[in-house]
Structures are given as C-alpha cells and as structure tokens.
Amino acid sequence: MPTYTLIIGNKNYSSWSMRPWLLLRHFEIPFAERVIPLFEPGHDAAIRAVSPSGKVPLLQDGDLQIWDSLAICEYLAERHPGLWPRDPAARAIARSVSAEMHSGFLALRSNFQCNIRRRAPRTPTPEIQADIDRIAQLWTDCRGRFGQGGPFLFGEFSIADAMYAPVCFRFQTYGVQLSGAAGVYLATMLATPALRALADDAAAEPFRIAKYEVD
Numbered sequence: 001m002p003t004y005t006l007i008i009g010n011k012n013y014s015s016w017s018m019r020p021w022l023l024l025r026h027f028e029i030p031f032a033e034r035v036i037p038l039f040e041p042g043h044d045a046a047i048r049a050v051s052p053s054g055k056v057p058l059l060q061d062g063d064l065q066i067w068d069s070l071a072i073c074e075y076l077a078e079r080h081p082g083l084w085p086r087d088p089a090a091r092a093i094a095r096s097v098s099a100e101m102h103s104g105f106l107a108l109r110s111n112f113q114c115n116i117r118r119r120a121p122r123t124p125t126p127e128i129q130a131d132i133d134r135i136a137q138l139w140t141d142c143r144g145r146f147g148q149g150g151p152f153l154f155g156e157f158s159i160a161d162a163m164y165a166p167v168c169f170r171f172q173t174y175g176v177q178l179s180g181a182a183g184v185y186l187a188t189m190l191a192t193p194a195l196r197a198l199a200d201d202a203a204a205e206p207f208r209i210a211k212y213e214v215d
C-alpha cells in the first residue's frame with residue numbers, strides 16, 4: 001500500500017501539480033492520487049478542506065501534510081536517494097535552476113497557459129521571448145556542464161527536470177522551437193515515459209477550463 005497520497009489539480013492544466021506527480025511516477029515511488037478539478041463548482045472549498053494554502057499540489061504522508069511543489073520534491077528527496085544530483089556542485093546548480101523556475105518566468109507562465117493537449121502556435125512577445133531565451137540558455141548550460149551521465153539537465157532525471165516539465169509542455173502547445181542542445185533536451189523530455197503518461201491522462205480528462213482554451 002502506498003504511504004503517499006498526492007492531491008493535484010487537473011492534469012491538463014495544473015502546472016504546479018505535475019512536478020511531484022512526474023517525480024513519483026518517474027522514480028516508481030508508489031503513491032495514490034486524488035484530482036480536485038480546478039475551476040469546477042466547489043473547487044475552492046474542496047482544496048481548502050485539505051490544503052492550508054488553498055493550493056495544490058499537496059502531499060499527505062500519514063498525518064503529515066506538505067504543500068508547495070518544491071517543498072514536496074524536497075521532502076521526497078530526503079526519503080528517496082537520487083532525486084537530486086549526487087555531486088554537490090551539480091546539486092547546488094540544480095537547486096538554483098529549480099528555484100529560478102519556481103519564482104520566475106512570469107511572462108511565459110501567465111501568457112502561455114499550461115494546456116497539455118492543446119496545439120496553438122503563437123508568436124511570443126518580447127517579454128515572453130526573453131523568458132524563452134533564458135530557459136534555452138539555462139538548459140544548454142546545464143546539459144554542457146552536468147549532462148554527461150544521461151540525456152537530462154544533470155544527466156539522470158532529477159527534480160530539476162520535473163520543475164521544467166511544464167515549460168516543455170508549454171513550448172509544445174504554443175509551438176516554441178529551440179535549436180541545439182536545448183531543442184534536443186526538449187524532445188527528450190516530451191518523449192520521457194512519465195511525461196507521456198501524464199499527457200495521455202491529460203488527453204483523457206473530461207474537464208475543460210474555458211478561459212484556457214481561447215487566445
């Protein structure tokens with residue numbers, strides 16, 4: 001029986017929820033999931049009933065509740081070896097790029113909504129392009145400096161990749177093309193079994209948030 005229950009929003013739309021979900025799935029850590037569909041009637045009360053922040057994701061481990069995607073990933077990393085890079089320098093940079101994702105890229109996040117199953121190519125504004133350029137630079141740098149042991153940012157899949165997975169789906173949805181190492185990394189991520197499993201679940205979800213379906 002899994003000891004963890006992960007409470008998440010819609011798989012198609014909830015960018016924060018997918019990070020710990022992908023981590024658990026990729027590392028085959030047993031967990032139960034509960035989806036609270038966002039923006040359906042009563043969603044706010046349903047989330048507040050379980051989450052002190054009024055947000056998802058939230059991880060339940062027995063009586064313990066952990067909220068916020070990065071805090072959940074850190075909690076899991078303390079219990080399951082290998083979720084962060086083993087090398088201290090690589091681990092420090094992995095934490096830096098994860099924190100940058102967690103608190104940054106506002107133009108991209110607020111204009112290119114997470115909608116995994118949608119295909120709606122758009123021309124980025126200069127502000128969004130600046131976020132895209134920084135992400136491409138960051139991915140290229142991580143792959144060049146730390147990526148020798150595998151195809152992910154720090155070689156093997158880590159929390160840093162889970163943190164950037166929503167960006168990969170956003171780039172796919174809005175037709176953002178990347179060249180060189182960043183483009184190869186994007187393709188690798190979208191072909192990774194955990195991301196494909198999430199995309200399959202997202203495609204099958206019945207929920208539809210109208211405001212995320214229009215330009």
Ligand SMILES: N[C@@H](CCC(=O)N[C@@H](CS)C(=O)NCC(=O)O)C(=O)O
Binds near residue numbers: 014015055057067069
């Ligand atoms: N910084 C938080 C953000 C969580 C967040 O904003 N979650 C959204 C879904 S993606 C949410 O719960 N929205 C519901 C609401 O605001 O009513 C994290 O990393 O978990």
